[in-house]
Each structure stands twice: as C-alpha cells, then as structure tokens.
Amino acid sequence: MTEKTIFHRIRDKEIPASIVYEDDEVLAFKDIHPKAPTHLLFIAKKDEDFVPSIDDLTEETAHVPGLLIRKAQKFAQEHGITGYQLKFHVGKGGGQEVFYLHLHFLSEQKLADD
Ligand code: AMP
Numbered sequence: 638m639t640e641k642t643i644f645h646r647i648r649d650k651e652i653p654a655s656i657v658y659e660d661d662e663v664l665a666f667k668d669i670h671p672k673a674p675t676h677l678l679f680i681a682k683k684d685e686d687f688v689p690s691i692d693d694l695t696e697e698t699a700h701v702p703g704l705l706i707r708k709a710q711k712f713a714q715e716h717g718i719t720g721y722q723l724k725f726h727v728g729k730g731g732g733q734e735v736f737y738l739h740l741h742f743l744s745e746q747k748l749a750d751d
Contacts, residue, residue, distance in 0.1 A: 644680050644737035657748070662686070663708045665742070673743035675718065675751070679705045680739045689736035691727045705740040718746045 647654040648664055655667035657677060668676040681687070681701050688698040706723060713721055721744040726733040 642735055642737040644678075644735055644739060648680060648682055658708070658712050660708075662704060665708070665712060668741070673722075673745060674747045675721075675742070675744040677709075677712075677742040678739045679709050679712075679742060680737060681705065688738045690733060690738060691725050693738075701738060702740070705738075709740055709742050712742070713744075716748055718744050718748075720744060720746065 641649075643652070646652045647666060654669075656664060657667060658665040658679075659682075662682060663679055664682055665677050665679045668678050681704060686698060686701050686704070688694055688701055691702065694701070702725065709721075709723055713719070721742055724741040724743070725738070726741070
C-alpha cells in the first residue's frame with residue numbers, strides 16, 4: 638500500500654482520536670476542527686473497503702458510501718439526532734484534504750455527553 642493517511646493511523650490506533658462509534662466495518666470520530674456543534678467523520682475500516690475518494694470508486698467499492706451513510710443514520714437515531722447534514726468532499730477542488738474516503742456528519746444538535 639502507498640503511505641498511510643492520517644485516517645489509517647487513527648483507524649490503526651497509532652494516533653488518538655475522539656472515537657464515538659466503532660464496529661467491525663466502520664469507525665466514527667470527532668472532527669478535530671468542528672464546523673458544527675456535532676461534527677463527526679465516518680470511515681470504513683476494512684482494507685478491501687479502502688478508497689481514497691468518491692472519484693476513485695469502482696464496482697468493488699461502490700457499496701462503501703452507502704455503508705457509511707447507513708451507519709451515520711443509525712448513529713443519529715440512537716443518539717436522538719433528528720436533523721443533520723452528510724457530506725463527501727471530492728478532490729482537492731471539492732475541499733478534500735484527507736484522501737481516505739470519509740463521510741462528514743454535521744448537526745446543530747449536540748451529543749448528549751458533550
Ligand atoms: P476533508 O476536507 O473532507 O478531507 O476533511 C478532512 C477533515 O479531517 C477536516 O475537517 C479536518 O478537520 C479533519 N481532521 C484532520 N486531521 C484530523 C484528526 N487527527 N482527527 C480528527 N479530524 C481530523
């Protein structure tokens with residue numbers, strides 16, 4: 638594999654992050670520079686699900702955005718968050734800085750623990 642991104646290193650627990658959700662498929666953590674009261678990032682964990690950007694999706698990885706969206710939806714329901722935005726930044730021109738596909742989850746509602 639080419640060099641690890643910062644999100645590989647968060648996934649592999651080489652650097653700390655404020656993890657709010659984890660299962661076998663997905664990890665969600667707080668964005669370090671939040672743009673809303675709740676700003677989370679959802680990433681797929683499995684190496685076979687790794688894709689740098691929406692622009693790099695293939696038939697093999699086409700399920701990954703749906704996986705991230707489904708986990709975000711479940712997370713919101715479980716935390717009583719009823720309004721939120723989901724975003725993918727695509728490519729440098731689209732504001733993407735980290736080339737490990739991630740779903741931004743933004744809400745004006747705070748998590749109960751925050
Ligand atoms: P994007 O512009 O879509 O690539 O978004 C990357 C996001 O990752 C930005 O909102 C950053 O604030 C966030 N970010 C960068 N480094 C970290 C980190 N170590 N922990 C949490 N979030 C990070």
